[in-house]
Amino acid sequence: MPDAAQTVVMKFGGTSVADAERLTRAAKRIVALAETGTRVVAVLSARGRTTDELVAKAYEVSPRPNPREMDMLLSIGERESCALAAMVITDLGHEAISLTGSQAGIVTDTSHTRARILDVRADRIRTGLDEGKIVLVAGFQGVSVSSDVTTLGRGGSDTTAVALAAALAADVCEIYTDVSGVFSADPRIVPGARKLPVVTFEEMLEMSASGARVLQLRAVEYARNHGVSIHCRSSFDDRPGTVVEDEARTMERPLITAVTHSTAEARVTLLGLPDRPGIAGRVLSALADAGVNVDMIIQNEPVTEGRQADMSVTVPRDDLANAREALAKLQGELGFAGVQTDEQMGKVSLVGAGMRSHPGVAAKALTTLGDAGVNIEMISTSPIKISCVVREEHVETAVRELHSAFELGDNAVHHEDVTGVHRPVVT
Ligand code: ADP
Numbered sequence: 001m002p003d004a005a006q007t008v009v010m011k012f013g014g015t016s017v018a019d020a021e022r023l024t025r026a027a028k029r030i031v032a033l034a035e036t037g038t039r040v041v042a043v044l045s046a047r048g049r050t051t052d053e054l055v056a057k058a059y060e061v062s063p064r065p066n067p068r069e070m071d072m073l074l075s076i077g078e079r080e081s082c083a084l085a086a087m088v089i090t091d092l093g094h095e096a097i098s099l100t101g102s103q104a105g106i107v108t109d110t111s112h113t114r115a116r117i118l119d120v121r122a123d124r125i126r127t128g129l130d131e132g133k134i135v136l137v138a139g140f141q142g143v144s145v146s147s148d149v150t151t152l153g154r155g156g157s158d159t160t161a162v163a164l165a166a167a168l169a170a171d172v173c174e175i176y177t178d179v180s181g182v183f184s185a186d187p188r189i190v191p192g193a194r195k196l197p198v199v200t201f202e203e204m205l206e207m208s209a210s211g212a213r214v215l216q217l218r219a220v221e222y223a224r225n226h227g228v229s230i231h232c233r234s235s236f237d238d239r240p241g242t243v244v245e246d247e248a249r250t251m252e253r254p255l256i257t258a259v260t261h262s263t264a265e266a267r268v269t270l271l272g273l274p275d276r277p278g279i280a281g282r283v284l285s286a287l288a289d290a291g292v293n294v295d296m297i298i299q300n301e302p303v304t305e306g307r308q309a310d311m312s313v314t315v316p317r318d319d320l321a322n323a324r325e326a327l328a329k330l331q332g333e334l335g336f337a338g339v340q341t342d343e344q345m346g347k348v349s350l351v352g353a354g355m356r357s358h359p360g361v362a363a364k365a366l367t368t369l370g371d372a373g374v375n376i377e378m379i380s381t382s383p384i385k386i387s388c389v390v391r392e393e394h395v396e397t398a399v400r401e402l403h404s405a406f407e408l409g410d411n412a413v414h415h416e417d418v419t420g421v422h423r424p425v426v427t
């Protein structure tokens, strides 16, 4: 009775399939769920550091690898994992079929290396499930509307999993990873970080956008837009992890949910920009056309008579070469004095829905960083987030100091936590 059976999408990250033993463990977990009568689709990532190695190979032979060919190359890591897992599952006595992103019906736009999913034509997956098979889908990839292989940006297997869960109306999308859920800070930097039983989409969006790479930002956006419930948990044990969902089960959101960070930022400053309407728009359009994702923007209006302004933006470090190139082209047209870049920047952010109604969070955060000797280079806020750009070497200190100043750790008392899941970190 396939119609009555529940459907679950399980996604295993790179560490969870890194070697033969781990891949076998993941395959056994997939089989165990299928044996309960559940229709199982498993999305796998490339093994261990495979994607990094493939990227490095491309740069060994080309300074600016052609994006289409980059996608052809990068897509093989996920295929390898799926084919191997299908072999293990078959040996365990189950029927399994592995599919590439294209075979699985993941249709994307044509922006190579950061494609967006436009449609999911999951008929082939449904047929496989109807035939009683476990369907393995290569994460992180799709086929563009012009029939080329595309990839979905780093961490993109999370998005594949969520998109399939939405298309198949799955009961849950389980993201199995190398930590036991979403924590109040990266447990690798703050060993006393607390596992969060529930996080709202709103908070998780801010967390992912500000560097908590445990769930890819686009996956969280897709899940929110399509009402997919995510359960992020450990691939090494059976304990419940973190549920990301619309309505939090908690009575009241804590003031601060988490401290997040990123260490791969760069700052670009345009010096001596003419101070007239339309200039900032031209700069940002040029960066957008070059595919550069601008995060923070600060423009200093001239205080004195001179009609010139400075403008600083932060961009992902990987986008810096494109940003430089785009701005060099613009310099003649706009007539600004020059461009300064700083590659070693990082960012630390505080995220919490409760901060909306509590003044004083920014003051406390900035004072904490100041007391720790961390210089703040740029600041930006949203109703539920405060982000500070700091030098990369200060990021870890900043994360630890903020985590402890706002008492986010395991020892903290959290009245609003009604689920009682307080467990130490498993890495
Ligand atoms: P996978 O390969 O399973 O997709 P990722 O490396 O993409 O795993 O994401 C998991 C990692 O995210 C963890 O190992 C952890 O270091 C990091 N991380 C950063 N911030 C957080 C956070 N707030 N909670 C949990 N993990 C986090």
Ligand code: ASP
Pocket (backbone or CB within 6 Å): 013, 014, 045, 046, 051, 052, 077, 139, 140, 153, 154, 155, 156, 157, 158
């Ligand atoms: N293998 C890809 C990466 O390393 C996608 C993923 O793991 O989600 O970014």
Ligand code: MG
Pocket (backbone or CB within 6 Å): 013, 155, 158, 213, 214, 215, 216
């Ligand atoms: Mg990931």
